[in-house]
Amino acid sequence: MVSLGRWQLGCLAAAVFVVSAGYGALMPVLPAWLLPLMPADDKAEVARHVGLLSGAYTAGLLVGAPLWGMISDRVGRRRILLIGLVGYVLSLLPLLWPEWTGLAGIYALRAATGFFVAAVVLVVPALVAEYTPEDRRARRFAWLGAMSLLGFLFGPGLNAVASRLSSALTDAGAGSYAATDLVILLAALLGGLMMLGLAASLPSDLAPTLDVEQAGGETDDKRRAIALWVLNGVVMFVLAGFELGIVLQGQQHPTLSSREISLMFAECSLVMLVINAMLFFTGLLERAAGRGVLAAGLVLAIAGLAMLALHRSDAWMYVGVSLTAAGTGLVLPTISFLAAGASRRRLGATMGGLASAAGFGQTIGSAATGWMFGAVAQTSFAWLALPLLATLALLLVRPARWFAQDAAPAPQLSLRSRPSGPSQEP
The missing domain is CATH 1.20.1250.20 (MFS general substrate transporter like domains)
Structure with a gap:
């Protein structure tokens, strides 16, 4: 194969x-x-x-x-x-x-x-x-x-x-x-x-090849999958709330026009594209520990949300949008990459769980943010940062649940010999 x-x-x-x-x-x-x-x-x-x-x-x-x-x-x-x-x-x-x-x-x-x-x-x-x-x-x-x-x-x-x-x-x-x-x-x-x-x-x-699980391997695989599902759901909860919050800023700041809100959405997408391009051309996920990349992304997103909660000018709001987009744009591909290390016996279920967790987080995030903006207005961005802070703390305290596969990469199906140097082929 x-x-x-x-x-x-x-x-x-x-x-x-x-x-x-x-x-x-x-x-x-x-x-x-x-x-x-x-x-x-x-x-x-x-x-x-x-x-x-x-x-x-x-x-x-x-x-x-x-x-x-x-x-x-x-x-x-x-x-x-x-x-x-x-x-x-x-x-x-x-x-x-x-x-x-x-x-x-x-x-x-x-x-x-x-x-x-x-x-x-x-x-x-x-x-x-x-x-x-x-x-x-x-x-x-x-x-x-x-x-x-x-x-x-x-x-x-x-x-x-x-x-x-x-x-x-x-x-x-x-x-x-x-x-x-x-x-x-x-x-x-x-x-x-x-x-x-x-x-x-x-x-x-193209059919799944079942690998032979080591003792305890399947249990560890399930635990890591659940941890990644939770992380994906939390990030998508925050991302959905963040995007809805941008729309609702028009009610909080009369000087913010619909055109500027559209520009912020475009900025968010473009920043995420730049982050994906950086990951593609630098091979960062292959060279750096997943724990460090996720932590850096969470810190950027938290900083961006804090800036959005405290901003008093449109210029600072653009900076906050960029930081939040860069952080989430760094975390989401990393989650998918780590999930790819699951055993082939559970790879489809793992990816399905990621997609389902993302949809659930998105749905709840939109509903919760609508309620929060009605109650505490702009401060809602600070409340959205709290799930990321809790996740970052858990990530630093209990890294073994997330990164056991970093030390032992999943075996490959490819029969093609690996190149001796880095390749830019997608």
Whole structure:
């Protein structure tokens, strides 16, 4: 069994990009789906359903991630990945007829999309971990993280492409097509292309190889997995609260315009991209101890949140956003890299647990931050730093639960000889 080639890795990264872009592209068109089903001018009702539909998508991720992870450990990753992409495409197409599906149908379809996306976002890193030589694993995980971020950034741009395409088709006399329908078709088309690309590029023998566990090894593996799940959930709880807090700052600071809030979101994404690029080109995760990288990231995030809690000017707020984004952007890829050291017997379940914990943390973080900002306003950023402080203390006091795999890396499946020097191949 050989390691993943560049073409195979490119298709896997593209699959992550496509489902991330699909989420970012479809969220802005949710009101257009709902308006025909709502009473006239009932904007409050539409806004409420948009929020609930976002929760339905997250619920699908929460349910699907652990389930797909356990199944992929038993039947193989390739099959589950293709099922996830097929389900993703099939759950999008009925949205072209919202009047036919009805409101309940839209909720079911968004939950189904999240359920099938879960298969993609956990199987792809599991495959990369399982079929990558150790000296390239950190770079490839950093690259996957960058592709996910790029997908979220590209998603809203898909709406602009759909609008231009709609105008072009009308001008060409090809008929009138709603931009919202074209967004759905483009997202489904990209998903279908990824499905065909992966079906052609991934060999059918990509199936899990069960390793022989040493005495006590399976118990230690489970403990480390649970610790990483908790850490991932905590960081995503804080990240979701941090992002919602940026939006709510417009109510606290009248001088902060919607344009500046959008710039802060763009800044957050760009800083995370820079961090992923740094991890890719420097191979930091391969050279530094995981404990130190995580601790540094947590310190940066805590400092950024403290600055946001105390800032009195927009300039300092930009600095706080950058520090928080840099810290979380450093921690999240490191968690995934450490989780990749799990035994292949539990790799899918471990990755599924990470995705599920992230979704749970995101959901609770958004709800809790909305309540906190209503109660203590800007000071909420300081309260968000407390879970990170507690995690940092636990990380420093009980490192053995997190980093036993640093001393004994997981055995590799690749039959390719390791290069003598550092390689920039992803």
